[in-house]
Amino acid sequence: MEQQLSTSTLTFINSFNQQDSRVLTAEAIVFLSELVEKFAAQRESLLQERLVRQKKIDSGILPDFISETHSIKNDNWKIQNIPEDLQDRRVEITGPVERKMVINALNANVKVFMADFEDSLSPSWDKLIDGQINLSDAIRGDISYTNENGKVYQLKSDPAVLIARVRGLHLDEKHVLFEGKPIPGGLFDFALYFFHNYATLLEKGSGPYFYIPKLESWQEAKWWSDVFSTAEDTMGLPRGTIKATVLIETLPAVFQMDEILYYMRHHIVGLNCGRWDYIFSYIKTLKEHSDKVLPDRQVVTMTQSFLSAYSRLLIKTCHRRGAFAMGGMSAFIPSKDEEENKAILAKVKADKELEASNGHDGSWVAHPGLADTVMNVFNQAFGSHKNQLHVLRETDPEISAQELLQPCEGERTEEGMRANIRVAVQYIEAWISGNGCVPIYGLMEDAATAEISRTSIWQWIRHGKSLSNGEKVTKALFEEMLDEELQVIQKELGDQRFQNGRFREAADLMRRITTQDELIEFLTIPGYQLID
Structure with a gap:
């Protein structure tokens, strides 16, 4: 039963249980309230600016580099500093903030664990609160987990460095209201993690480290930097105590990387190639441009020229400023079949060798079973170095x-379209059921890959594109395939799993966001209304 609880200037929709009270202490609520009061309105303005920018792009004005920040690009400034325990990030593992995952990830053969409150977490209230508790327990070294068979998971003595990824600027926290409106989800995640853990992290020789997703402009980066500065001032900490890595995973942001680094220079330590979200953003941003339509998702790899350019530009820009240039996610999952696993590891190795030879300072994996393979690749590339900040790419052509903006060639196939439908429906079903990180057909899927799947089809319909078999992609064709692929999913998973799941709800949401004339920006926004 819903019960509104007003504390300070915030209203909490639910009354607190014991777990909630551990995280939402009176002092933590005051800290959160102060940040919300100071920054919520500006966040609304930044989101409005996104809409204005998108309208210009829809009307034909393509994204470009900014001329008015010429001096920022040309001056020889550097970011403030990179803490000692972030100097070596050659392999990072990512995953949601669930208890078993946190232990396994921190114990893996990696340098960093990115604990995710965003794309790989289904943000129900309980999961968000439990996630905060799990990370606090891990930081204090007293986290353990016992599964249903009695197996105990415990933290090893030298775990990976912890970085928390907060929710993007566009996401609300609907359970907490300020002036009658949901507060920014990212501020909720940041405030509680920082407040409860900064002192312990600093005592241990680490610090409050964050990944910031989905930025689209330097103004948004400055907003986050101002949030960090306010938090530091409130706690009497030196400027630059909080450190962040920013994901360059939107098309508008790739044109403002120098500016993002500059306006976050006291707090930033690097940029990351968020490749899957970047592909999604390419489709979404250029949605009205019929000459910018991408082929099957499986064809759009980092060897394609527009993605290779993105990776190389990010490395050159970051290293010139003394910042890390992190590589993208390998979403493969190891197979129990020996031959199949060899093939998977060979693909991962080739992908990471490309990143390492380009000059990236490390890369992401979604599964501990890939860590050794990726570690070997970067060990070989780094030699005696901890990173590749020395790889400046100064002789690269501009x-x-x-x-x-140049799209890649490739076919749009019936098989690719059907695969998109199956992946998106299964992911949406998992997400609205409480699981944001899902193994599907040998890949660890999160929201980004489902976004690519559904926006691709939306854009094919929008521009009347044809499949390689000559069939025109229409709403009617999509709906027919959706009904057929729902039956395939039922057959693959079995009647019991299908009937007990929320597949029809997921299919209805997929149908709505793929066929309506205005593109829904993020499936997680309407999806959020379907979770507690």
């Missing part, structure tokens, strides 16, 4: 806006 990368143009045209290069970054």
Whole structure:
């Protein structure tokens, strides 16, 4: 039963249970309230600016580098510093903030665990609160987990460095209201993690480290930097105690990397190639441009010229400023079949060798079973170095806006379209059922890959594209395939799993966001209304 609880200037929709009270102490609520009061309105303005920018792009004005920040690009400034325990990030593992995952990830053969409150977490209230508790327990070294068979999971003595990824600027926290409106989800995640853990982290020789997702402009980066500065001032901490890595995973942001680094220079330690979200953003941003339509998702790899340009530009920009350039996610999952697993590891190795040879300072994996393979690749590339900040790519030719906007060739196949439908429906079903990180067909899927799947089809319908078999992609064709692929999913998973799941709800949401004329920006926004 819903019960509104007003504390300070915030209203909490639910009354607190014992777990909630551990996280939402009176002092933590005051800290959160102060940040919300100071920054919520500006966040609304930044989201409005996104809409204005998108309208211009829809009308034909393509994204480009910014001329008015010429001096920022040309001056020889550097970011403030990189803490000692972040100097070596050659392999990072990512995953949601669930208790068993936190232990396994921190124990893996990696340098960093990115604990995710965003794309791989279904943000129900209980999961968000439990996630905060799990990370606090891990930081204090007293986390353990016992599964249903009695197996005990415990933290090893030298775990990976912890970085928390908060929710993007566009996501609300609907369970907490300020002036009658949901507060920013990212502020909720940041405030509680920082407040409860900064002192312990600093005592241990680490610090409050964050990944910031989905930024689209330097103004948004400055907003986060101001949030960090306010938090530091409130606690009497030196400027630059909080450190962040920013994901360059939107098309608008790739044109403002120098500016993002500059306006976050006291707090930033690097940028990351968030490749899956970047592909999604490419489709979403250029949705009205019929000459910018991408082929099957499986074809759009980092070897394609527009993605290779994005990776190389990110490395060159970061290293010139003394910042890390992190590589993207390998979403493969190891197979129990020996031959199949060899093939998977060979693909992962080739992908990471490309990143390492480009000059990236490390890369992501979604599964501990890939860590050794990726570690070997970067060990070989780094030699005696901890990173590749020395790889400056100074002789590279200038990368143009045209290069970054040039779509890749490839077929749109019936098989690819059907695969998109099956992946998106299964992911949406898992997400609205409380699981944001899902193994599907040998890949660890999160919201980004489901977003690519559904926006691809939306854009094919929008521009009347044809499949390689000559069939035109229409709403009617999509709906027919959706009904057929729902039956395939039922057959693959079995009647019991299908009937006990929320597949029809997921299919209804997929149908709505793929066929309506206005593209829904993020499936997680309407999806959020379907979870507690």
